[in-house]
Every structure is written in C-alpha cells, then in structure tokens.
Amino acid sequence: MSSDTTGHTLDVQAIRSCFPALKAGTARFDAPGGTQTPQQVVDAIAGALTRPLANRGTLTEAARNAEAIVAGARLALADLLGSDADCVVFGRSATQLVHDLARTMAKSWGPGDEVVVSRLDHDSNIRPWIQAAEAVGATVRWAEFDTTTGELDTGHIEDVLSPRTRLVAVTAASNLIGTCPDMPAVARLVHRAGALLHVDAVHYASHFAVDLAALGADTLVCSPYKFLGPHLGVLTGTRELLHSLHPDKLLPSSDAVPERFELGTLPYELLAGSTAAVDFLAGLVPGSGSRRERLLRAFAALASHEDRLRARVEEGLAAMEGVTVYSRAARRTPTTLFTVAGSEPGDVSRRLAERGVDAPAGSFYAWEASHRLGLGEAGGVRVGLAPYTCDEDVDRLLDALLP
Incomplete structure (x- = not known):
C-alpha cells in the first residue's frame, strides 16, 4: 500500500490483479513505451x-x-x-x-x-x-x-x-x-x-x-x-x-x-x-465526487507511490559502481535513464530480460536529446514506473543488475 500526503491510499496489489499481462511474471519497467492494459479496458x-x-x-x-x-x-x-x-x-x-x-x-x-x-x-x-x-x-x-x-x-x-x-x-x-x-x-x-x-x-x-x-x-x-x-x-x-x-x-x-x-x-x-x-485511473483510490475530482485524487496518490519507488531505484543505482544516471532534473517523472561503464545499453537490457526484468534500451525517439547527452543512437537503459509497479519489481531490477 502507498499513500500520498493527504492519506489517499494506492492498493498496488489490487491494481496488479486487474492486469492479465502481469500473470506472465515479468517485472515490467517498459511503461514509457506503452503500459499494460487492465481487464476493464479489454472488456x-x-x-x-x-x-x-x-x-x-x-x-x-x-x-x-x-x-x-x-x-x-x-x-x-x-x-x-x-x-x-x-x-x-x-x-x-x-x-x-x-x-x-x-x-x-x-x-x-x-x-x-x-x-x-x-x-x-x-x-x-x-x-x-x-x-x-x-x-x-x-x-x-x-x-x-x-x-x-x-x-x-x-x-x-x-x-x-x-x-x-x-x-x-x-x-x-x-x-x-x-x-x-x-x-x-x-x-x-x-x-x-x-x-x-x-x-x-x-x-x-x-x-x-x-x-x-x-x-x-x-x-x-x-x-x-x-x-x-x-x-x-x-x-x-x-x-x-x-x-x-x-x-x-x-x-x-x-x-x-x-x-x-x-x-x-x-x-x-x-x-x-x-x-x-x-x-x-479515476478509481485508483476510493472516494466520491466528479470524475475530474477523482482523477486529481488518484494522480496525487500515484505520484506519491511512483516517487517512492523512483527514489529506491535511484538509490540502488547510485550504490553500483560504473553506473551513470542521466535523469537529474529537480522535477521529473519516475523515468530513469542510465548506462553501465563497459557495457552497451542493449547488452544490459538483454541481461535484464534474461532475468525476467523488462527495461529496454535505446534513444526512444528522443534522438536530439540522446545525442546532446553524448549517448547517440545507443542511448541508455530506461526504467519507467506505472501504477502496477511494486516494491518486489524494484528488488528484482536491482538484484538483476548486480554482477
């Protein structure tokens, strides 16, 4: 469970149960390229x-x-x-x-x-x-x-x-x-x-x-x-x-x-x-009101949940030798781009996939930004969070990055 500063709670396990694709067991950090779909949307x-x-x-x-x-x-x-x-x-x-x-x-x-x-x-x-x-x-x-x-x-x-x-x-x-x-x-x-x-x-x-x-x-x-x-x-x-x-x-x-x-x-x-x-999205947290009001509450709770997990990801990466993180702005989404010294981003992403963690590599159509950062076409490994991301996913990501 994750709560924002107003006490609105995000029940992540209940949210995860709505996504058929998560039954495959992979820890998914590929949301910036497209999220998984809840059963309600499929229906x-x-x-x-x-x-x-x-x-x-x-x-x-x-x-x-x-x-x-x-x-x-x-x-x-x-x-x-x-x-x-x-x-x-x-x-x-x-x-x-x-x-x-x-x-x-x-x-x-x-x-x-x-x-x-x-x-x-x-x-x-x-x-x-x-x-x-x-x-x-x-x-x-x-x-x-x-x-x-x-x-x-x-x-x-x-x-x-x-x-x-x-x-x-x-x-x-x-x-x-x-x-x-x-x-x-x-x-x-x-x-x-x-x-x-x-x-x-x-x-x-x-x-x-x-x-x-x-x-x-x-x-x-x-x-x-x-x-x-x-x-x-x-x-x-x-x-x-x-x-x-x-x-x-x-x-x-x-x-x-x-x-x-x-x-x-x-x-x-x-x-x-x-x-x-x-x-x-409007139903991510309980409460009444117009759909717009419920969306505002839901996004507040979602931001709190994703910020906490993002901090865990970035703290874990900071403790790893040879890792450079490029996501540094004061206000940013829970999207972390990094490289590992001596390894091509694609190779890092491949190793993660072999361990059941989906974190893709590339420039992700941000061609100008990737080149300005000196990363070129190879870009970096991108870790992106979603409402269904949980602490266990983060644990698996960080463990999979260890030698």
Missing part, C-alpha cells in the same frame, strides 16, 4: 465490438451505439486533460495528430516567421514542426537544455524567442530522462512574445494530472496507450484556436470542431477502451 473494447455498431447517427441501435461511444470518450478525455469535450480530437497516434496540426498551422506562416523546438523533446514534437516550417520557408530555432542537470528552463526558451516567433513546441515531460519543465512559466514567456504554445503531454499524462489552462497550452497531445488504454492519439486545445484552424479534409466530411480534424471513421472500440482507461 470495454470487446463490448463495443460485440454490440451492434455502425457509422454514427441516431436512426438505428448500431448508429446510436457509435454516437454514444464517441460522446463518452470526448467527455472522459476532457476530464483527464482539464479540457472541453467539444475540443477533444482523436487520431491514429499523437505523431499523426502533430503532423496534421503542424501542416495546418503552417498555412499562415512564411519567410521571416520563426518556430521554436526543443532538444529535450521526442522527435514527434520536433520533426513535424521542422518539416512544416521548411515547407513554407519559415526559420526553425532550437532551445537547448542543460546536459549536467537535465533541465530545460525558461532562460533556454527566452534565448530563442523573438517578435517573429509564431509557435513554440515543448514537452511537458521528457520521455527519455523524465525532465518536467516549468510549463506555466514557459507559457507566460511564449504568450508575452505573441506566439502559440504546443505541449507534448504524452509522457506527462501518464504520471500527473493535466490541466490545459494551468499549463498554458494552446494545443496539447497525449496517447491513451501510455496510461493503461489502447493505441490511439488525442489532441485538445483552446476553443478559439481550434475554430480558427482549417485542416485539409474531404468535402463531404463535417467542418464542425472537433470533427473537422478527424479523418475518416473513428475507431469506436478504441474510444470505448480509452474511456475505460480514464475511469480505471
């Missing part, structure tokens, strides 16, 4: 597929089922993200949504305009913006991060802002080393410069309660499969901005927001699973 997906289902509408039971699934998923993700249901957009992945968003926003850019990206980010929050800027002749500027501390602070952003900046793209949490920049402070700088802020919350939303307005984001993306749901992408943003954007779309398709951003028929079964994932 919701199966339920959507086994009931009558058709294109959305009101005439038939099948059409009404589809309509209800979409409406329910928009409400659930709005509760998770502190957004509005009519501003929740679904897509195949966060990467696809950012590519589409970047191309759409670039329609109003041109030579002389500037776009800021960060070396800390996953490539899905870098390359789409670079490619969109290059296509219209806009200039890309880079915000660096401190390799000693792992921090991306407001000074790094301020250094590359100018009156010509149109958009800044920054992660709320690094998927490689866990760093969580001060997003409200970044947002104030960006908006003071007259620019828009796009936030990658794919890694952040797995560990902290998201609030679109509090973060100061104009647009934001996340992925349900990183927080116990199915493979899907979600985009949200301010109503004013979304209504001002006009993506390429088919002529007969709806021009209403959010449908104008959704290309083709939505994957109803995955939306049902995403709603179930949000509901599962």
